[in-house]
Amino acid sequence: xxxxxxxxxxxxxxxxxxxxxxxxxxxxxxxxxxxxxxxxxxxxxxxxxxxxxxxxxxxxxxxxxxxxxxxxxxxxxxxxxxxxxxxxxxxxxxxxxxxxxxxxxxxxxxxxxxxxxxxxxxxxxxxxxxxxxxxxxxxxxxxxxxxxxxxxxxxxxxxxxxxxxxxxxxxxxxxxxxxxxxxxxxxxxxxxxxxxxxxxxxxxxxxxxxxxxxxxxxxxxxxxxxxxxxxxxxxxxxxxxxxxxxxxxxxxxxxxxxxxxxxxxxxxxxxxxxxxxxxxxxxxxxxxxxxxxxxxxxxxxxxxxxxxxxxxxxxxxxxxxxxxxxxxxxxxxxxxxxxxxxxxxxxxxxxxxxxxxxxxxxxxxxxxxxxxxxxxxxxxxxxxxxxxxxxxxxxxxxxxxxxxxxxxxxxxxxxxx
Amino acid sequence: xxxxxxxxxxxxxxxxxxxxxxxxxxxxxxxxxxxxxxxxxxxxxxxxxxxxxxxxxxxxxxxxxxxxxxxxxxxxxxxxxxxxxxxxxxxxxxxxxxxxxxxxxxxxxxxxxxxxxxxxxxxxxxxxxxxxxxxxxxxxxxxxxxxxxxxxxxxxxxxxxxxxxxxxxxxxxxxxxxxxxxxxxxxxxxxxxxxxxxxxxxxxxxxxxxxxxxxxxxxxxxxxxxxxxxxxxxxxxxxxxxxxxxxxxxxxxxxxxxxxxxxxxxxxxxxxxxxxxxxxxxxxxxxxxxxxxxxxxxxxxxxxx
Numbered sequence: 032x033x034x035x036x037x038x039x040x041x042x043x044x045x046x047x048x049x050x051x052x053x054x055x056x057x058x059x060x061x062x063x064x065x066x067x068x069x070x071x072x073x074x075x076x077x078x079x080x081x082x083x084x085x086x087x088x089x090x091x092x093x094x095x096x097x098x099x100x101x102x103x104x105x106x107x108x109x110x111x112x113x114x115x116x117x118x119x120x121x122x123x124x125x126x127x128x129x130x131x132x133x134x135x136x137x138x139x140x141x142x143x144x145x146x147x148x149x150x151x152x153x154x155x156x157x158x159x160x161x162x163x164x165x166x167x168x169x170x171x172x173x174x175x176x177x178x179x180x181x182x183x184x185x186x187x188x189x190x191x192x193x194x195x196x197x198x199x200x201x202x203x204x205x206x207x208x209x210x211x212x213x214x215x216x217x218x219x220x221x222x223x224x225x226x227x228x229x230x231x232x233x234x235x236x237x238x239x240x241x242x243x244x245x246x247x248x249x250x251x252x253x254x255x256x257x258x259x260x261x262x263x264x265x266x267x268x269x270x271x272x273x274x275x276x277x278x279x280x281x282x283x284x285x286x287x288x289x290x291x292x293x294x295x296x297x298x299x300x301x302x303x304x305x306x307x308x309x310x311x312x313x314x315x316x317x318x319x320x321x322x323x324x325x326x327x328x329x330x331x332x333x334x335x336x337x338x339x340x341x342x343x344x345x346x347x348x349x350x351x352x353x354x355x356x357x358x359x360x361x362x363x364x365x366x367x368x369x370x371x372x373x374x375x376x377x378x379x380x381x382x383x384x385x386x387x388x389x390x391x392x393x394x395x396x397x398x399x400x401x402x403x404x405x406x407x408x409x410x411x412x413x414x415x416x417x418x419x420x421x422x423x424x425x426x427x428x429x430x431x432x433x434x435x436x437x438x439x440x441x442x443x444x445x446x447x448x
Numbered sequence: 449x450x451x452x453x454x455x456x457x458x459x460x461x462x463x464x465x466x467x468x469x470x471x472x473x474x475x476x477x478x479x480x481x482x483x484x485x486x487x488x489x490x491x492x493x494x495x496x497x498x499x500x501x502x503x504x505x506x507x508x509x510x511x512x513x514x515x516x517x518x519x520x521x522x523x524x525x526x527x528x529x530x531x532x533x534x535x536x537x538x539x540x541x542x543x544x545x546x547x548x549x550x551x552x553x554x555x556x557x558x559x560x561x562x563x564x565x566x567x568x569x570x571x572x573x574x575x576x577x578x579x580x581x582x583x584x585x586x587x588x589x590x591x592x593x594x595x596x597x598x599x600x601x602x603x604x605x606x607x608x609x610x611x612x613x614x615x616x617x618x619x620x621x622x623x624x625x626x627x628x629x630x631x632x633x634x635x636x637x638x639x640x641x642x643x644x645x646x647x648x649x650x651x652x653x654x655x656x657x658x659x660x661x662x663x664x665x666x667x668x669x670x671x672x673x674x675x676x677x678x679x680x681x682x683x684x685x686x687x688x689x690x691x692x693x694x695x696x697x698x699x700x701x702x703x704x705x706x707x708x709x710x711x712x713x714x715x716x717x718x719x720x721x722x723x724x725x726x727x728x729x730x731x732x733x734x735x736x737x738x739x740x741x742x743x744x745x746x747x748x749x750x751x752x753x
Contacts, residue, residue, distance in 0.1 A: 038553060045549040250536030258503050258525045259553035
């Protein structure tokens with residue numbers, strides 16, 4: 032026998048080993064990485080359909096599917112070799128749609144210049160039909176209206192009258208350039224993504240821990256454990272194991288995000304460059320670690336106090352719910368990230384780890400000191416709960432099969448060592 | 449009662465009250481090093497609470513406990529193997545994992561725990577299940593795994609709460625055999641059970657409690673002898689006419705058991721056979737069985753209460 036390894040370390044290493052081999056943990060951790068990689072590959076595909084009709088090859092390709100009938104006589108040269116195609120009669124155009132030669136037919140009615148009326152024919156599908164060629168044909172009409180009436184450079188500006196460059200007016204009246212689209216979208220998505228991942232991780236983690244402790248209690252295995260290790264060692268071992276699990280998970284996701292997210296933005300033309308600051312990564316890691324500490328401690332306490340596995344699941348269900356509060360109030364937190372509600376949510380210990388990230392996602396201003404203060408609050412709450420858990424653990428685990436009443440809780444606290 | 453500091457386990461005047469109910473009331477007994485000790489009592493008599501106090505899981509309201517000569521602290525309890533009543537193992541845990549985990553907590557290194565697990569699983573015929581989840585095993589297999597967990601660290605003192613429940617006769621026999629081997633290696637064993645035959649087979653000394661009070665404690669033979677001969681068993685080809693009455697019971701193999709009364713003494717029974725000329729193959733004065741003593745003592749205690 033060696034007798035020198037601290038019990039907390041034994042519990043930590045064995046619990047960690049069990050966690051790391053858990054199929055659900057591996058699946059969840061790797062599934063997020065896979066989704067990030069898929070996102071990196073798929074995001075650029077969405078941009079193609081959003082280009083302006085006058086510009087890219089894809090838009091030119093789209094004219095092949097457009098037909099028109101000019102009853103107004105105002106557009107003598109609208110057609111092109113690659114489309115749009117002119118039809119003398121509406122019926123001819125409809126037959127072309129039926130044969131699948133074109134997708135949309137536009138009939139420019141008599142008196143168009145006065146009324147602006149254009150009949151639109153297509154195989155509209157779904158409850159809310161839309162015509163993918165509508166914007167392209169509108170641009171064609173503008174081109175047709177100004178052609179020959181204004182100079183060429185004016186015609187270009189009529190089609191695209193403004194390329195906005197935006198500047199932010201600061202408090203003191205100075206101006207600064209707005210961040211790129213990539214920076215804006217990334218700044219919103221990355222903290223929000225990790226807040227969501229944290230909430231899901233804490234849900235799984237707390238559920239695991241509640242079941243772990245109540246299962247050991249219900250099976251009476253805990254009676255063997257408490258004759259082998261002190262409550263403090265047991266709690267510390269379990270706590271550190273799950274916090275490490277959270278840290279490893281966050282680490283894997285952060286590495287995946289560092290690799291995939293900037294590349295995703297680079298692949299979107301004109302989106303600009305997005306880099307994630309070290310400060311944001313540190314904040315995300317700190318939120319994960321403190322969130323795991325508090326949630327795990329609470330889960331251990333609930334698992335120890337609950338009289339049965341089933342009761343433990345019921346009682347433990349509220350723990351992860353709190354981490355989702357910032358999402359339920361996201362319309363408030365994201366639109367007013369420095370408002371009173373957002374501020375309060377980022378300082379309530381059970382909500383802060385996700386609340387801070389959602390607030391940052393909305394562009395909220397939280398200095399490093401504010402973040403540190405909020406997360407220290409989380410740690411202090413964890414420490415207090417850990418102290419209570421260590422005191423009541425031995426008494427609470429023996430309340431097997433008894434309902435968790437206020438009286439029983441009081442008895443457990445009174446018998447605390 | 450001999451209660452000096454040389455006992456493997458010494459419980460002295462322990463009392464435990466839950467609310468208004470006294471579950472254990474001034475119970476004292478001691479287990480000698482190297483013996484197999486039976487701790488008996490009906491359901492709800494306070495056995496498990498006493499065992500929990502002996503192991504320091506709960507503190508007695510009064511009285512004291514000494515384990516292997518010391519206060520039951522973790523450093524001492526590392527040398528104790530404890531099998532709780534109705535013990536289970538986490539359903540999702542792997543067999544090897546749980547043996548290694550609890551073995552390490554009791555002081556084994558990872559390698560020692562794994563090698564001991566293989567050794568013991570081989571011994572109980574469950575080696576092929578070493579990588580299985582607990583939930584995949586039968587109730588009896590789980591009980592044997594729990595037993596393996598209890599003895600993996602070669603404890604000097606084994607405390608087993610109803611160890612044979614849920615086991616088939618073959619596994620009961622195997623567990624008894626392993627326990628006897630541990631005793632030969634110097635371990636002290638205390639177990640509780642409802643099956644008196646197990647106690648008579650394995651234990652030299654016993655303690656019996658009922659409703660939290662100690663009713664009997666001491667050498668099993670002495671306890672039986674103190675109650676005296678209660679019956680006589682005779683194996684013979686016939687039964688003397690004068691002995692045919694309600695106080696005799698026919699047993700297999702031409703055996704008859706005669707309950708003793710004031711007028712029917714062992715000597716008179718013997719004389720009756722001699723007088724009738726019936727050839728006697730076997731004649732034995734019977735001490736009361738532990739089962740009889742258990743029922744008598746518990747019934748009397750409850751009647752007096």
